[in-house]
Amino acid sequence: MxxxxxxxxxxxxxxxxxxxxxxxxxxxxxxxxxxxxxxxxxxxxxxxxxxxxxxxxxxxxxxxxxxxxxxxxxxxxxxxxxxxxxxxxxxxxxxxxxxxxxxxxxxxxxxxxxxxxxxxxxxxxxxxxxxxxxxxxxxxxxxxxxxxxxxxxxxxxxxxxxxxxxxxxxxxxxxxxxxxxxxxxxxxxxxxxxxxxxxxxxxPLSPQELEALAGTAIAPSLLPLAQGSFGRLKEILAEGGPAFLQPVREWLRALWTGHAEALLAPLENLAKSPQLSELLLGAVLLVRAHPHLSPFEKAYSMDLLLQAADEIEAHIQPPLVLWQTTLALWEAWRGEKLPLLAWLGREVSS
Ligand SMILES: [Zn+2]
Incomplete structure (x- = not known):
């Protein structure tokens, strides 16, 4: 080198x-x-x-x-x-x-x-x-x-x-x-x-440095996900660019629509992603752009997501962090606790 x-x-x-x-x-x-x-x-x-x-x-x-x-x-x-x-x-x-x-x-x-x-x-x-x-x-x-x-x-x-x-x-x-x-x-x-x-x-590398290393212009929606890391940017690009955010989009959609039953599959899918912290950073961007959340709800949710991304980065048990974030977001957006027991009961009996 x-x-x-x-x-x-x-x-x-x-x-x-x-x-x-x-x-x-x-x-x-x-x-x-x-x-x-x-x-x-x-x-x-x-x-x-x-x-x-x-x-x-x-x-x-x-x-x-x-x-x-x-x-x-x-x-x-x-x-x-x-x-x-x-x-x-x-x-x-x-x-x-x-x-x-x-x-x-x-x-x-x-x-x-x-x-x-x-x-x-x-x-x-x-x-x-x-x-x-x-x-x-x-x-x-x-x-x-x-x-x-x-x-x-x-x-x-x-x-x-x-x-x-x-x-x-x-x-x-x-x-x-x-x-x-x-x-x-x-x-x-x-x-x-x-x-x-x-x-x-x-x-961290600047957006200009990232683009210079990539040898091409990068979609503005992807640059913040890379957080100044060319390694991450490469992975995100290899995962198909904007389609990369699909698992986190589905998870947030299930949280927003409020059907506890519909949450399990997107949650499991997201938990499987090896780039969970990058996806949670993507969730920050999606929450920021959400039309129906108040500025307070946005700020609070973005905080939760950033903290989760940090913890996963620090190699703290990812599924646990994701689960806690899911519970916290549900409560923040619905003003109620996720009906966990009823939901788990259904999962077990079905
Ligand atoms: Zn030599």
Missing amino acids: RWDLVPRGEVWRKRWGELVRGGRLPAASLWIGPEGVGKTLAAWALARAVLCEHGDRVVACEACSSCKATTQWLHPHLLVAVPLPAEVSWEEGLAQWRAALQANPYLTFGGWLRELGLRSSARLSIGVEVVRRLQERLSLALAASQWRIVIFWHAETLTRQASNALLKLVEEPPMRTFFLFLSTRLEALPITLRSRCQVWRFS
Whole structure:
């Protein structure tokens, strides 16, 4: 990956270059920002620059065997840890992750779940086993001209045990070894780990940047759904653009019409969507445009939906969040509680 192919790559290249030239390289950096804004690509470009045999550690030559290996994420001195279910081995998981990333360099967490054939993120983590394996690899000596880089993708999934095991490594890192933690949520990482890292912040991409990356104009109704993430925008476009919102439209329609019986199918359908948080953001737009809700009802409902999207983003149980939001919206719009028991009774007896 070349810096010029990374969103805002010039900014990151300059910042890294200043550190290299100033001899102020941090042993550990923590890159925080929404997913789909280019953190992984920037890490990839940095790894390439650091590991290149002929470069100045800032810009890669793009021709040496190291550059070729890094392009495939296969360089022996480029170590990567990604969230995996317990039954998948590190090697197996990494091979799958590399292939997924080659196919889509803006791979999102949701996209990774789908790659693994999982519906929930509950079983995904970077466990202590992987950290032990990394320790073994890092104990191997490096030649004087060699450098090494260790990337944690979605570092917020490090288990407590794994991050504790990492502390010593990060505190007293082997020579010419860089730890790079990529994460969407700063507060999800233990403060002991955070405090040992230099923090870089990646902000959401502007609509212009998104359009430039997409290489085409994007329907104005879709841009807010992407929330500055090119990864999300790609997924939304792949899902058929405006048709993407269909499941959330049906759910809201059932809520609006007030037939409890008609709610179950759209609710189940929506809960199945791997892009639930994006769909709830879409619901915010639909509620905003609704002709019959008062400004107060709109503001309150949009708040509920945004909060739900946030919680799902934070990997809190999606079906539960969706169910609670459904109950709250029903109550807000009808002034009554959803006749849950009668409804469930009918479901059970039918
Ligand atoms: Zn090179």
